[in-house]
Amino acid sequence: MAEEYVVVKDLHKSFKDFKAVNGVSFSISRGEIFGLLGPNGAGKTTTIRMLSTVLEADSGEVTIGGHSVKREAEAVRSLIGVCPQDLALYEDLSALDNMVFFGRMAGLDGKAAKEQALANLKLMGLQERARGKIAKYSGGMKRRINLAIALMGNPQLLFLDEPTVGIDPQSRNNIYENILGLQEKGMTILYTTHYMEEADRLCQRIAVMDGGQIIAMDTPRNLKSKIGSPDKVTLEDVFLNLTGRSLRD
Amino acid sequence: MRDKGDLAFALLLPILTFALMYGAFGGQTLFTATASIVDEDRGIYAERLIEGVDSIDGISVDLITAEEADTKLDRSDLKMVLFIPPDFSATLASGAQAELVFKQRGNGGQEGQILSSMIQGVAGQINQEFQVSSRVKAELEGRGISEDTIGVTVRNLLAAERQQPALGVDEEVIGGSPDFINQYLPGIVTMYVLFSLSMMARTIVEERRRGTLERLLTTRLNVGELFFGKFLSTVARGFIQTFILLALSYAVFQMFTPLSFLASLVISIIFASAAAALGMIIASVSRTEEAANWIAVVVTMFMVMMGGTFFEVTEGSVLATIGTVSINTYANEAYKTVISQGGSLGETWPQLVVLVGVAVVGLIISRMIFRAVPGSK
Numbered sequence: 001m002a003e004e005y006v007v008v009k010d011l012h013k014s015f016k017d018f019k020a021v022n023g024v025s026f027s028i029s030r031g032e033i034f035g036l037l038g039p040n041g042a043g044k045t046t047t048i049r050m051l052s053t054v055l056e057a058d059s060g061e062v063t064i065g066g067h068s069v070k071r072e073a074e075a076v077r078s079l080i081g082v083c084p085q086d087l088a089l090y091e092d093l094s095a096l097d098n099m100v101f102f103g104r105m106a107g108l109d110g111k112a113a114k115e116q117a118l119a120n121l122k123l124m125g126l127q128e129r130a131r132g133k134i135a136k137y138s139g140g141m142k143r144r145i146n147l148a149i150a151l152m153g154n155p156q157l158l159f160l161d162e163p164t165v166g167i168d169p170q171s172r173n174n175i176y177e178n179i180l181g182l183q184e185k186g187m188t189i190l191y192t193t194h195y196m197e198e199a200d201r202l203c204q205r206i207a208v209m210d211g212g213q214i215i216a217m218d219t220p221r222n223l224k225s226k227i228g229s230p231d232k233v234t235l236e237d238v239f240l241n242l243t244g245r246s247l248r249d
Numbered sequence: 250m251r252d253k254g255d256l257a258f259a260l261l262l263p264i265l266t267f268a269l270m271y272g273a274f275g276g277q278t279l280f281t282a283t284a285s286i287v288d289e290d291r292g293i294y295a296e297r298l299i300e301g302v303d304s305i306d307g308i309s310v311d312l313i314t315a316e317e318a319d320t321k322l323d324r325s326d327l328k329m330v331l332f333i334p335p336d337f338s339a340t341l342a343s344g345a346q347a348e349l350v351f352k353q354r355g356n357g358g359q360e361g362q363i364l365s366s367m368i369q370g371v372a373g374q375i376n377q378e379f380q381v382s383s384r385v386k387a388e389l390e391g392r393g394i395s396e397d398t399i400g401v402t403v404r405n406l407l408a409a410e411r412q413q414p415a416l417g418v419d420e421e422v423i424g425g426s427p428d429f430i431n432q433y434l435p436g437i438v439t440m441y442v443l444f445s446l447s448m449m450a451r452t453i454v455e456e457r458r459r460g461t462l463e464r465l466l467t468t469r470l471n472v473g474e475l476f477f478g479k480f481l482s483t484v485a486r487g488f489i490q491t492f493i494l495l496a497l498s499y500a501v502f503q504m505f506t507p508l509s510f511l512a513s514l515v516i517s518i519i520f521a522s523a524a525a526a527l528g529m530i531i532a533s534v535s536r537t538e539e540a541a542n543w544i545a546v547v548v549t550m551f552m553v554m555m556g557g558t559f560f561e562v563t564e565g566s567v568l569a570t571i572g573t574v575s576i577n578t579y580a581n582e583a584y585k586t587v588i589s590q591g592g593s594l595g596e597t598w599p600q601l602v603v604l605v606g607v608a609v610v611g612l613i614i615s616r617m618i619f620r621a622v623p624g625s626k
Contacts, residue, residue, distance in 0.1 A: 052467045054622050074471065082467040088460035092254065105468035153468070 005030040005157065005188045006051070011060035013046055020046040022212035024060075028157075028205075033179070033189040035203030035220075037196070039243050043212040044192045045085060048159050051190070052082050064157060078107065081155030083147045085162045085192075091135040095126060095145050098134060099152055106153025113152070120148040123181075125174060140171030147175060157188045164198065176202065196235040206235070210243045259486060263441065263493040270437065271501060281307040282360050284368060285330045287315045292338025294347075294375060299333075301371035308367065322354055329353040329361030331368055341379055374411075378404055434498055435584030436558035438491050439577045442521050443552055445487040446528030447545035453479055453532035454541040462621040476529070476619050480612065483528050487521035504588065512587040512594035516601065520580040523604040526611025527576070533619040552577045579603045 006028040013021040021043040028034040036044050049055040051062055053073040062069040065079045090098050096117055103113030121127045124144040134142060147163050160179070164172045179202060183189060193199050199206055200220045207217040216223060216238075223238045224230040284302050288295050303310045313321075313330070321327040332350040340347040349372055353361055382403045386396055456462045465475055495513050499505045505513065527548065535541035553559065555568065556577020562568045572578045579600035586592035586600075594601075 049463075049622070054463055054466050074469065077467060077469055077471075080467060082464065084460050084464060086460045088464040090461060102464070102468060105465055105470055107469045149464075159467075 003030045004028070005032075005065060006034075006190070007061075007063045008047075008051070009061045011047065011050060011062065012058045013043075013050060013055065014058055019212050021050070021057075024209070024212070024214055026207050026214060026217060028188055028190060030188050031183060031186050032205065033183055033191055033203045035199040035206035036190060036192045036209060037194075037199055037206055037239060038192075038209035042209040042243075044209055045161055046212075047209070048082070048161055048190065048192065052080055052159055053077055078153075079156045080159065081106075081150035081153065081157070082159045083150035083161060083163050085165070087142050087146050089134045089142060089145060089149070092133065094131045094133055095121060095137070095148075096130040098145065099149055102149045103152040106155075108153055116152060116154075117148075120151050123151075123178060124148045140167040143167045143171060144174060147178065151182075155187070157190070158182065160189060160191045162193055163191075164193065164195065172198075196239055200235045208239060208242050216242050259490060260493065263490045264497070266437065266441070267494055267497040267501075270433070270498075280363060282364050283309050283311050284364050285311045285313055285318065285321075285327050287318050287330060287332045288312055289315065289335045290333045290337035294338040294341045294379075295333045297375055298349075298368075298371060301374065302368055305367055305371070308364070318352065322352060325354055328355070329357035329364060331365075344383065374407075378407055381407065434494070434504070434588060435581045436553075438494055438517065438584065439520065439556065439558055439580045440549075440553060441490050441494065442487040442517075442524045442580075443549040443577075445490060445521075446483060446524045446531070447542070447549055449479070449483040449486065449525070450528045450531040450535065450541045450545050451538050453529075454535050454538050457621065458538070466621055472619075472621055473616075475621055476616055479532075480525055480529055483525035484518070484521045487524060488518050491517040491521065508593070509587045509591065512597070513584060515594055516580065516583045516587065516597065519601055519604045519608065520576065520583075522608040523576050523580075523611065526608045526615060529615035529619065530611055533615045551575065557581050576604060576607055 004027045006026075008027065009025050011021055011024040012019070024043070024047055026034070036047065038044050046055065050057045051064065051069065053069055053076055056070070064076045067075040067079070069076050090101070093101070096114075099117035099120060100110070100113045103116055104110065108116060118127065118130065121130050124147065126141060126144060126148070129137070129141065134145065137145065143163060143165070147160070150158060150160070163179075164175055167175075176198070179189060179191075191199070191203060203220065205217065205219055206223060207214045208223075209215070216226075218226075220235055221230045224233040224235060227233055227238055227241050286299060286302070288299065299310055299312070302308060315332070318327065318330040318332070322330060330352050332352060334348065334350060337347050337349070349368070351357070351365055351368075353365075356362065357365060382400050385403055386399050389399060453462070462475065466472060470478070492514065495505070495510065495517065499510050528545070531541055531544050531548065535544055552575045555562070555572040556575035557572060558577050558581060562572050562578075583597040583600040583604075586597050587594065
């Protein structure tokens with residue numbers, strides 16, 4: 001049995017009277033790409049924020065790489081990289097400066113940060129524009145930089161919160177290839193997306209969240225087989241079947 | 250500070266401000282003015298009076314007609330004009346009392362009053378020469394000495410006396426010179442620090458909205474380190490800008506001794522810390538950049554207006570009482586003690602204690618309410 005790299009037990013988080021996360025439990029094996037799906041407001045981003053030490057859980061236990069998120073937050077932060085849903089970049093700085101800055105914040109020295117920044121820019125196909133200001137980048141380029149920054153400091157666990165929103169097929173494909181390449185190198189990835197075919201293609205297992213709870217969790221094929229033939233049913237069918245067709249926004 | 254444009258702007262701004270200060274105050278410790286004179290006499294004593302006024306350092310003479318003078322006074326183009334009446338020289342020569350006329354709008358303004366007293370000084374010297382010459386001539390009458398010889402001898406003797414007077418007046422300087430730059434520099438410095446806190450408060454709120462603060466919290470930084478990093482960068486920005494202003498003032502205006510310069514730097518870093526702590530409170534309570542901007546503007550204006558930055562607040566007045574809650578009041582007083590009054594850093598301890606107190610309490614409050622991410626602790 002593969003080593004459980006992330007273990008989440010009975011996680012709760014409320015904002016005043018609103019229960020954003022209500023008793024979530026799951027685990028992720030080392031080297032696995034684990035998908036967290038759900039409609040808007042399901043609690044995915046809040047879960048990632050708690051796992052990445054940004055928000056403190058009201059109750060529950062999370063361990064990452066054997067370290068408790070609550071008691072050993074610093075050790076956990078040294079293991080993780082986060083690619084947030086919104087583009088968290090310094091627009092007035094160049095891509096290289098952004099990456100070196102976040103690399104330094106991730107604990108790299110100046111030389112190592114620059115070397116790693118250049119390597120990650122090459123990985124994302126952006127080495128030619130390394131010194132261009134982020135403000136002048138296209139949406140797809142910004143998304144790729146957003147992901148490249150998450151790789152600074154060589155994290156072992158990557159949180160990817162909707163990393164392919166609003167970009168062209170070429171940029172999206174580049175990101176897919178890079179994610180699969182990272183997995184081959186042994187990286188563990190927690191992935192959220194609204195694109196079902198993306199989750200089907202990339203994730204070994206998927207948890208579907210709604211109303212702050214996990215309502216289903218299995219491999220994509222097993223989830224599909226629960227409502228029909230896995231070769232005919234899509235993950236989107238499963239998703240709508242589980243979460244309903246009513247609008248959430 | 251990785252943003253090179255922002256860095257260049259932050260460093261160039263105090264240099265630009267200093268250039269403006271130099272343009273406004275540089276080399277202007279001497280009073281300069283133009284004396285507008287209407288010479289209706291054109292006689293020997295009028296000529297001597299005009300020469301005397303023109304010979305004063307910083308004063309130039311503009312001879313105009315009576316009509317021009319009246320028109321310009323009427324339009325307030327001039328505030329004061331000296332009229333030398335047509336019979337001025339003849340009256341003096343006859344031994345009768347001659348009169349000069351100053352025409353002015355209102356009280357003639359500060360410049361007019363200074364000019365008037367300078368011209369009266371020159372007229373007094375001429376009067377003295379005339380009186381002494383007349384009496385010496387009367388005493389030496391019938392001894393075969395020409396009037397011209399007596400006149401020239403008396404003038405030379407009086408001129409020598411003025412060069413080396415028997416009764417001298419020495420100036421003993423206590424502390425620095427109370428010139429314009431000394432008066433305004435503390436206000437300019439405190440304004441800079443307050444502007445810097447406004448910019449940082451806005452930047453922190455912007456970073457929170459963009460998510461870069463949240464992203465930084467997923468690196469090795471914890472929220473405490475992030476908070477103090479932002480605080481220290483605000484202090485550094487305000488201090489560096491202040492340092493540039495003070496160093497240029499030291500180099501160009503020679504208004505510091507090495508000790509008073511160091512004392513000013515110590516005051517600057519403490520004041521920048523107090524201001525940065527207020528900036529962190531503003532950043533912590535503001536939800537949008539606009540809110541941060543407005544709160545910072547209101548706070549800055551209040552501090553400046555009530556803190557005696559650009560005008561003196563009368564001691565014991567209501568404004569002075571309100572001003573006790575402005576950190577500018579304490580910073581200005583500390584700067585003035587070391588810059589204008591030549592005091593030591595030790596003499597500013599009451600002000601420094603207040604500023605340190607504001608910095609510490611402000612930091613505690615802002616740390617308690619600071620949230621890098623809404624909903625976080």
